[in-house]
Amino acid sequence: MPHSDGTAPRKTRIQTQNEELILAAALEVFSAYGFRGSTVDQIATKCGLSKPNLLYYFRRKEDIYVALLEHTLTDWLEPLRAMDAEGDPIVELSNYITAKIRMSRDNPKASRLFANEILHGAPAIGTFLKGPLKELVDEKAAVISGWMDSGRLTRIDPHHLIFSIWSTTQHYADFDVQVNAVLGNPPDLMSKAEEAILTLFIEGLKPR
Amino acid sequence: MPHSDGTAPRKTRIQTQNEELILAAALEVFSAYGFRGSTVDQIATKCGLSKPNLLYYFRRKEDIYVALLEHTLTDWLEPLRAMDAEGDPIVELSNYITAKIRMSRDNPKASRLFANEILHGAPAIGTFLKGPLKELVDEKAAVISGWMDSGRLTRIDPHHLIFSIWSTTQHYADFDVQVNAVLGNPPDLMSKAEEAILTLFIEGLKPR
DNA sequence: ACCGCTCTTGACCATCTGATCAAGAATTAA
């Protein structure tokens, strides 16, 4: 077992390397088939390790899953954190929306991983949602609310505005298959989507 | 086996009754745990039938799943079908959005069932998406486009507008857990959501 | 009451899958 004397969990070169391999493979598999739909064998095969070897690094299937979620959660919220109360509302919101939709484009698997987790009741990250996530959202909702108070944005419930941004942007990752079925796999999908979503939110939120 | 002489598949009273029982239970289970995450036993227990008895009506687990999807697909698209090219654009869109968000409120399980299916690549309804769904969406996108041509709506790519409406409304069913975690289970959630979404789309789309 | 058909079920099976373990190979520090 890789070290457990209570102090420093210092990792071997092989250890960090294989853990990265495993998490990368796990993202592929879990995002495609969900937790129950994925097997340890699939993940092991995908990263070229034997099943017992994989279970040497992560003792249980669930440990891989949780590690993977934690590993990507921070990045996932970065764009929202970056929204600056001192900045111009229109610019800040545009940047946020653009950042979110590009995450959908560049890392759809992470989006689908979360979507699946939440869809099934967020058994692994429920406390995170009620804690850190809620705090961050409340904070940023207050910022947006401030912008609306000063008349620089049309008034809308800021929490629901955030939900709307999340849903529209993540839709292109999570419902990828549906979008492409309806649109017939156009090459410039995401830039068109970005344009439409920005128009909807930004033009819609500009005060008249 | 219940009738199979090639002609009329007329059903017994018990047959229709039990099939309904099964589909109702299956919706509960499949929407909560996904296809792979659900077991035939769970469904059987939930509707008070023995597993072999359930498999007498639906020979394979997948048959239940497919039947369930087909059974709800038609209802699901009804609001979009109802959108009338001859009506007033603002009224038609308002009605559509309102209908969609109320479906999210009244039948979140069906929404999660579809979300799960699509998230996993739509193995069971892929052809439906590329066929009937695409046709319907293309038709209604053309209607919306016509409204925009006549200057009664701000110009936005109509397909992406439809996707935005789908995503924002269904978000409240599919990501229910997240929404409630962030908002702390408020009693009037859906009416607030309805108000915010209507404001966003309708105010945003009114030509200036 | 009888008969054919539908319905129900306990027992059972094959397979899949998460997880364990002991033993051997590779790596590292001295």
Added chain:
DNA sequence: TTAATTCTTGATCAGATGGTCAAGAGCGGT
């Protein structure tokens, strides 16, 4: 080199799960 530690794996297990089957119970028309 050597010894301790880390890493790897074939074999194996226990439980879960989708699906089958034969036999019996129930129902409906005559």
